[in-house]
Amino acid sequence: MFSIFKSDPTKKLNKSYEAKLEQAMQSQRNGDIKTYSELTYEAEEILKKIKEIESKQS
Numbered sequence: 472m473f474s475i476f477k478s479d480p481t482k483k484l485n486k487s488y489e490a491k492l493e494q495a496m497q498s499q500r501n502g503d504i505k506t507y508s509e510l511t512y513e514a515e516e517i518l519k520k521i522k523e524i525e526s527k528q529s
Contacts, residue, residue, distance in 0.1 A: 481521050488517040 495510035 481524055484517055484521045484524070488514055488521065491517060 491510050491514035495507050495514060498504075498506040498510060
């Protein structure tokens, strides 16, 4: 009944994931491959957390 008031735990993580990917893309365009690699790694870790949460909900 009150499920519409529950916050989606993955919503914040999805925003963070998208932001990391955007930052990584900008770093790659600027030629900073080291930062690109670090940000991509962080984005992948966030994606793992998202998938873990989604698998627990199912």
